[in-house]
Amino acid sequence: MREGSISIISIFMFLIIIMLSMFTIYIYTIQYSITASSIDNIQSNNITENKLNEMIYDKECFDEYLLPIIIQKCRGNRVPSNGIWKIDFKNNPNMSNNLIESYVEFEDIDNRLNMILDIRTEYNNIEANLKAWVPVMKEIFELEQPILTQSKLDFEYNQSFLELMKLLEKEIWEHDCSPTSSVRKFNSDKDMIIIMDRIDTSHNMINPLNDKKELLQIYNDNLKELHRFTTNIMLINLKSNEENKSALIIGEEYSPRNLKMQGVLYIEGDLVINQKFEFNGLIIINNGNIIINTYEKPTINGMILHKGDLEPNEQDYNLNYDSNLVRWFCTYIPGAFNPEIQLIKKYW
Incomplete structure (x- = not known):
């Protein structure tokens, strides 16, 4: 009788150990998934911010993709009917990688011309969406x-x-x-x-x-x-x-x-x-x-x-002082455009 009791207790303890082990593995798996997801979220966000910084602060990228849009806006040439430009990076593998879409529109805020950049990226099936408000002109031209x-x-x-x-x-x-x-x-x-x-x-x-x-x-x-x-x-x-x-x-x-x-x-x-x-x-x-x-x-x-x-x-x-004329003719001189990121909003 005593030997049978010991066997039952041993089996019971063995089951408890197995259950604890499985629970520990489960908790570890959950924590790993959360950590991996957090890392992917951070990486996705970093990719989006890096693309924004490259668009604004890399002169070659800015001159090729954003400056022509600013010139169109300031000169009033070929402005889209909805006032939104889509940026096409298909010839730039570095920018197009992980990028879903990017758009530009403009808004006057406190008498300054702001470019609003909307960027969506994807990394490991995690999407990140960022909006940035960027005054584009050297401020001395907008002092009125x-x-x-x-x-x-x-x-x-x-x-x-x-x-x-x-x-x-x-x-x-x-x-x-x-x-x-x-x-x-x-x-x-x-x-x-x-x-x-x-x-x-x-x-x-x-x-x-x-x-x-x-x-x-x-x-x-x-x-x-x-x-x-x-x-x-x-x-x-x-x-x-x-x-x-x-x-x-x-x-x-x-x-x-x-x-x-x-x-x-x-x-x-x-x-x-x-x-x-x-x-x-x-x-x-x-x-x-x-x-x-x-x-x-x-x-x-x-x-x-x-x-x-x-x-x-x-x-x-x-x-x-006419801001429309100033903006128009600033497109003909060097140094008039000096974009600085003012505000960033992130969405997931």
């Missing part, structure tokens, strides 16, 4: 000030202003701004003169009395005509040489007519305005001054960036 000078900026903005001027000196001549057929670009290190006349389109001859079309004519400092055209969208990059400080001369003194232009005037020297002048876009004076030789106040819709000895007096101009 029609004239920027060093004295008007605090230390941080002043550093950004000087860095931009230095970059423009170095890169603006060779900058690929993707101009359309309606935009003309001129680089020169000599004085330039812009005057207006009229063209008789039926005979293709100059006719000052004809009011059909405005003709803008550009001359060098020897009054040799460089170009004439009927478009009024121009990118003029005037650099000073070692011997002389260059000047861009607008119009003729005592002319009663209103010379209208739009585009970007980058001048390492003086801008001389001789007649009534209306300009849409960016005027950038780098180590020069603006000289007004007319009683008519120039009308500037957009922005003036001025680095020179004599700061412009806002009372001498009709000024209108």
